Each structure stands twice: as structure tokens, then as C-alpha cells.
Amino acid sequence: MEEQEPKVAAAATERDATRQGEASEPDNASKGYRVCASASAGWAGCRSVRSIALSLVIFNGSALADDKASDPGPATHGGGIVTKASTEATGYADTDHVDIVSPSISASIGDGVAGWSVGGHYLVDVVSAASVDIVSTASKGYHEVRQGGGADATMKMGNLTPGISGVLSSEPDYLSLAGGTTLSLDLMEKNVTPYLGLSYGQDKVGRTDLPRSFWRDKQTMSGQLGVTFVIDRSTIASLQADAIAESGYLAKPYRYVPLFSSAAAATIEPGASIAQVNATRLPERAAEQVPDERHRFALTGRIAQRQDDATLRFDERVYADTWGLLASTTEFRLLADVSRRLTIIWPHLRFHAQNSVTFWQRAYLAQLGDNTRIGVPVIRTGDRELSELVTGTAGGGIRFKFVDDLRQPWTLVFEVDGSYEHYFDAIYISQRLSAFSTVAVETQF
Amino acid sequence: MLVCLLVGTTGCAHLKPYQRGRLAHPTMLLGDMARPGAAHVYAVREGAVGGGAGAEGGCGCN
Numbered sequence: 001m002e003e004q005e006p007k008v009a010a011a012a013t014e015r016d017a018t019r020q021g022e023a024s025e026p027d028n029a030s031k032g033y034r035v036c037a038s039a040s041a042g043w044a045g046c047r048s049v050r051s052i053a054l055s056l057v058i059f060n061g062s063a064l065a066d067d068k069a070s071d072p073g074p075a076t077h078g079g080g081i082v083t084k085a086s087t088e089a090t091g092y093a094d095t096d097h098v099d100i101v102s103p104s105i106s107a108s109i110g111d112g113v114a115g116w117s118v119g120g121h122y123l124v125d126v127v128s129a130a131s132v133d134i135v136s137t138a139s140k141g142y143h144e145v146r147q148g149g150g151a152d153a154t155m156k157m158g159n160l161t162p163g164i165s166g167v168l169s170s171e172p173d174y175l176s177l178a179g180g181t182t183l184s185l186d187l188m189e190k191n192v193t194p195y196l197g198l199s200y201g202q203d204k205v206g207r208t209d210l211p212r213s214f215w216r217d218k219q220t221m222s223g224q225l226g227v228t229f230v231i232d233r234s235t236i237a238s239l240q241a242d243a244i245a246e247s248g249y250l251a252k253p254y255r256y257v258p259l260f261s262s263a264a265a266a267t268i269e270p271g272a273s274i275a276q277v278n279a280t281r282l283p284e285r286a287a288e289q290v291p292d293e294r295h296r297f298a299l300t301g302r303i304a305q306r307q308d309d310a311t312l313r314f315d316e317r318v319y320a321d322t323w324g325l326l327a328s329t330t331e332f333r334l335l336a337d338v339s340r341r342l343t344i345i346w347p348h349l350r351f352h353a354q355n356s357v358t359f360w361q362r363a364y365l366a367q368l369g370d371n372t373r374i375g376v377p378v379i380r381t382g383d384r385e386l387s388e389l390v391t392g393t394a395g396g397g398i399r400f401k402f403v404d405d406l407r408q409p410w411t412l413v414f415e416v417d418g419s420y421e422h423y424f425d426a427i428y429i430s431q432r433l434s435a436f437s438t439v440a441v442e443t444q445f
Numbered sequence: 446m447l448v449c450l451l452v453g454t455t456g457c458a459h460l461k462p463y464q465r466g467r468l469a470h471p472t473m474l475l476g477d478m479a480r481p482g483a484a485h486v487y488a489v490r491e492g493a494v495g496g497g498a499g500a501e502g503g504c505g506c507n
Contacts, residue, residue, distance in 0.1 A: 088482070231458060236468055298495025300496030302475050385489070389492075436483060440480070
């Protein structure tokens with residue numbers, strides 16, 4: 001962890017809302033949840049859109065290959081227009097008192113033989129939060145709704161498959177609009193498929209108590225290069241590089257960072273309670289302020305192998321960015337076909353580890369000046385997702401085709417995961433348990 | 446990208462469409478398997494991003 005020298009009058013500070021009697025604002029992890037969710041719309045936000053398109057392209061085309069009768073394979077019409085629809089409800093709850101319910105619907109229409117598809121989705125996030133970050137600002141929590149939607153289209157033209165997508169996300173203090181294009185190329189009789197993607201997102205970040213003219217801008221540009229290749233009759237793999245450039249306002253508008261004298265900071269241990277922090281810190285708090293540019297890079301490898309009645313799937317992602325954060329994410333799934341109707345996903349394992357950004361400090365030091373001035377670090381954050389942490393996730397699920405009709409199948413999907421997070425160098429909490437579940441119904445006709 | 450292409454073109458089998466039955470199974474899709482909600486949670490709770498589904502070839506049989 002790199003210590004930063006406080007700089008006098010380098011940045012605005014805000015008087016402690018609790019002690020000064022000003023209206024305090026909900027800060028934090030759950031705000032971070034919503035903001036990040038929208039902010040990621042540049043690429044991650046498009047994920048669901050592109051997944052729908054991807055599913056269409058691959059599902060519709062898979063009828064060509066069938067040299068193993070026991071593999072049920074996807075239901076197809078052998079060509080013609082296919083319409084797909086699904087509805088999904090997800091729920092999230094953790095020990096930090098954040099609860100999220102998110103229903104969504106999606107639909108698409110396409111022709112696998114003609115090679116085109118069009119899809120769209122809509123979702124609502126209902127967030128209730130009284131996390132430790134909110135409570136630490138003497139706020140009782142909040143309840144908020146986010147709405148998002150998107151659309152995409154792909155059209156196969158010979159060996160080329162171009163696609164476009166767009167996504168919009170809106171909530172009372174955040175607006176995100178993003179668009180992107182993709183292009184893939186079939187080579188060597190489709191044994192090798194390089195692809196690229198580009199997207200641009202424009203976000204508006206504000207506070208519910210501020211007019212929109214005071215909202216700040218954030219831009220996200222993303223590039224993606226990759227290749228999928230067939231290794232043998234049972235194995236396929238891909239390698240993908242992502243580069244993401246974020247600029248503008250990258251902090252969280254509700255987050256304030258507690259400040260300490262050097263003597264008090266030494267007493268703050270990881271996981272220090274709200275009471276301990278409040279008893280030790282200075283009355284002033286500084287609004288979160290992070291660099292206004294962040295360049296992020298990821299390299300992801302994936303491999304899937306089909307055994308007799310099961311698929312093994314292994315993913316590894318390594319990540320680095322210009323804020324000094326390095327991370328590794330490893331994921332494994334075993335998907336076993338119990339019968340033609342039932343597929344079990346067990347286990348699903350995910351492990352994520354990262355260091356902290358270079359400007360991370362558990363307790364930021366303030367330099368006391370005269371009666372009215374105080375020096376604080378220019379760059380400071382209270383976002384514990386920028387600190388050193390590890391996360392372990394384990395879970396499983398089922399896919400059950402409750403109407404086994406080739407032309408109009410209906411499938412129930414249920415997945416549940418439990419996670420444990422450990423923060424090595426953050427205040428308020430040092431660990432968090434959470435549960436996440438999804439129930440979905442899918443059909444096509 | 447060049448490395449990816451080299452790996453893809455030199456280290457792999459060259460299969461005909463009729464040899465790709467196993468690769469056509471729906472569980473062999475190589476996109477991000479996380480459903481939108483789960484992907485959302487991971488993106489927020491981890492400091493890293495990237496690796497989301499792009500335009501990709503999947504089983505190469507369509």
C-alpha cells in the first residue's frame with residue numbers, strides 16, 4: 001500500500017453530515033452496485049444482449065452436426081424463422097443488508113439458415129439497501145428502482161457475421177447509453193473464428209438532490225479481439241483480449257471518505273467497526289475522488305470439453321489496469337445430462353483474487369491546518385472493491401425441459417450460488433456472505 | 446490477435462461439419478455462461494472486468 005502525503009487545500013471537503021446536522025446521503029456498496037451496473041453498460045451491460053444473439057446464431061445452426069445420437073442437442077426447425085422468448089427473476093441478498101430483486105424479459109426472432117437475428121430485452125432492478133456504508137453516514141438506507149433495456153441484430157453475409165447492439169439504463173441518479181458493433185469471420189471451414197467488437201458508452205452520473213445540469217459525464221470505449229478454435233472432436237477453446245478506456249467522472253457521487261490524524265490512523269485495523277471509526281476519525285469527510293481516466297485490460301481463455309454425457313468448462317481471466325489493480329478470476333463448471341430433459345450444473349465454482357489499487361488506503365490521513373483549512377489526499381476512495389480481496393463462489397443449478405417438444409420446447413432454469421468475500425484491508429467489514437439465485441423459463445416456436 | 450490466430454490455425458484439428466456432433470451440444474457454447482443477473486453481480490463485486498461474450502464462433506458448425 002502506498003502512503004500518500006496529504007496536500008493542503010487540494011480538494012474540497014465536506015463537513016460530517018452527522019455531526020453538522022446536514023442531510024446525509026446514502027453512500028456505498030449498494031450505490032456502487034447500481035452505478036457500476038449502469039457504468040458497465042458499455043460492454044458488460046451489452047452482455048445479455050449479445051448472449052441472446054449468440055445463442056440464436058449457434059442454436060439455430062447446430063443441426064448440421066449430429067454424429068452422436070445420445071447428445072440431445074438443441075431443438076431446431078431445420079431452418080425457417082424461430083422466435084425465442086424467456087422471462088427471468090433473479091434475487092440477491094448478503095450479510096451487509098443489501099437485497100436486490102431483478103425480473104427481466106427477453107425475446108428474439110431469427111432465421112438460422114438465412115443467417116439473421118433480432119433481439120431485445122428489458123429488466124428492472126429493485127434495490128433495498130441498509131449496508132454498513134450507508135449506516136456509517138447515519139442514513140437509514142434506501143429503496144430504488146433501475147430500468148434497463150437493449151436490442152441487437154446480426155446478419156450473416158458469407159463468412160462474415162456483423163452485428164450491432166444498443167443498451168439504455170436509467171435510474172433516478174444515473175443514465176447510461178451504449179452502442180456497439182461486432183464482426184466475426186469464419187475461417188478454415190469454420191474451425192477457426194476470429195472476432196472483434198467495439199463499443200462506446202456515454203453515462204450521466206448525478207445525485208437525486210441535484211438538478212441534471214450538475215450531473216457529470218463518463219465515457220467508456222471498449223475493444224475486444226478474440227478467436228474461437230476447434231481443438232478436436234470434443235474440445236473447443238477461445239482466447240480473447242479486452243481493452244476498455246474509461247474517462248470522466250469515475251467516482252461514486254454519494255461516497256465520502258473518513259479522514260484521520262496520523263495517530264488515529266494507526267489504531268484503525270482492517271474491519272474496524274462503524275463505532276470505532278466514528279470515534280476516531282476527524283469531523284470532516286472528503287468526497288471520493290479518483291483519477292479521471294482508467295485503462296483496463298483483460299485476457300480471457302476458455303475451454304470446453306464434451307464427454308459422453310457431460311461438459312467440462314474451464315475459464316481463466318487475468319486482468320490489469322492503470323490504477324495498479326491486478327486480478328485473476330478462475331471458473332469451473334460441470335454440466336451433466338441426467339436425461340434428455342434434465343441437465344444438472346454441478347458444481348459451479350468461481351474464485352477471484354485481486355490486489356489493491358495504488359492509491360488505496362485503509363485510513364486516509366488529513367493534515368490539519370488553521371481553523372478553517374484541512375489538507376486531504378488528492379486521490380482517495382472508500383470503494384472496498386478497489387482493495388485487496390478474494391471471493392469464492394460455489395453453487396449449481398438445473399435445466400429441466402418440462403415440455404419436450406422439438407418445435408415448441410419449454411425449459412425451466414434454476415441456479416443458486418453462495419459467495420464468501422474477504423477484504424484484507426478495508427474498514428467497516430472484513431467479510432461478506434451472499435446468496436444469488438435465478439429462476440427462468442425459456443421457450444421457442 | 447496475431448497470437449490468437451496462430452494458436453487457432455496451427456494447434457487445432459481441421460474437422461468437417463459432420464465430425465462436430467459433440468461440439469454442437471448447447472453446453473459447448475464458449476460465451477460467458479453467467480446469466481445477465483450473475484454477470485451483473487460479478488461486475489460490481491470484483492474490481493476486474495472483461496471476458497464478456499463478443500461475436501464468436503461457438504462450435505463452428507452454423
